[in-house]
Amino acid sequence: MQRPYGFRRKGPPTSFIAIAVALVQVLGTVFAASRQDGARSLDALAFLLLLAGPAVLLLRRRMPVLMVPLTFAAALAYLLAGYPWGPVVVSFAVSLLLSAAAGLRWLAWLGAGSAAVTVLLWSLLGSDESWPLRVSAAAAWAAIFVLLGEGFRRRKERVAEYRRRRAAAEQAERDEYRLTLARDIHDVVAHSLSMINVQASVALHLGTNEPERLRPALEAIKAASKESLAEVRQLLGVLRDDAPLHPGARPGLARIPELVEHARLAGLRVELANPVDPAGVGEQQQEAAYRVVQEALSNVRRHSGAAAAVVRLAVVGNTLQVTVDDDGAGLGGSEPGNGLTGMRERVEALGGSLALLPPDGPRPNKGPNRGLRVEARIPLGTEGTGP
Structure with a gap:
């Protein structure tokens, strides 16, 4: 089952660990004591020492550096007091695991080494002939708990790194989505409002001087505003999550x-040369080409003061070439705005390039009305076809 966003799997709470270890140590020791003869009977001090180790585990979050030495001291005090043998070292073993999992490797290995040395001294002082076996077993078990803690720590780090990468990828996806939406809004609003503004200016002029040409200008304004409203509604539907990014x-x-x-209709003489069959071009490449022509013509009408423009489309090899030439003043010395930036981002996102050049190529300008060429090269990928 898929977890909801933001859900984090966590280990058992520290209080649960402490209670579980306390039950194991107390009940296990009581059961073991009933089968041992000659050992000191369990009293209040014995139970206090049995509960001291689990209680120290509660310091896991606030003072984890104290877990290993205090649980070791509680277990050693219990054994030195002559109480029956039992699972009194469980809290110490768990402290080794938790310390290693928390990144306190030096402390965990120091505790494991101290346990092995203690067992060695205990066996030698007690003249235990099987001391090599006991020491080896104690060292092995201590090392196992430390290594288990190391494993938990590394798994936790891998999970944290995966979550960081996933969060970064999701943020990048959201940023790219907002950028794409911003470009769409700019392309729709800037183009349509620009044409409406030009046609409105023409209509005001014609209303006084040439009334017979007023109707076509008003019809152009109506068509542009209708198209703009339709596209804006679609984009608003995206913001409400009611529609895909490119509906219709x-x-x-x-x-x-x-x-x-x-x-x-806005008064610019425009020629469309070499139309390309859409069947051989992918949807993303087609949209990029459309937006390039849209923004280029909008800039020609708003900024360049051009009287004529030529739009050329061609498929050369595996590349769709889009050029828009005009006879105006170009950018007029101003810096490229959001529209040109959006065009370049669209084309480069598909692996292409966009350049602003003189109409006949990259040569020095010879006058203020040299004109401007917007040239985009868009790779077709596997969906394109040759000429």
């Missing part, structure tokens, strides 16, 4: 003649 018919090569016709 996506802008493509088939709609470039509409852009040319709108520019003509």
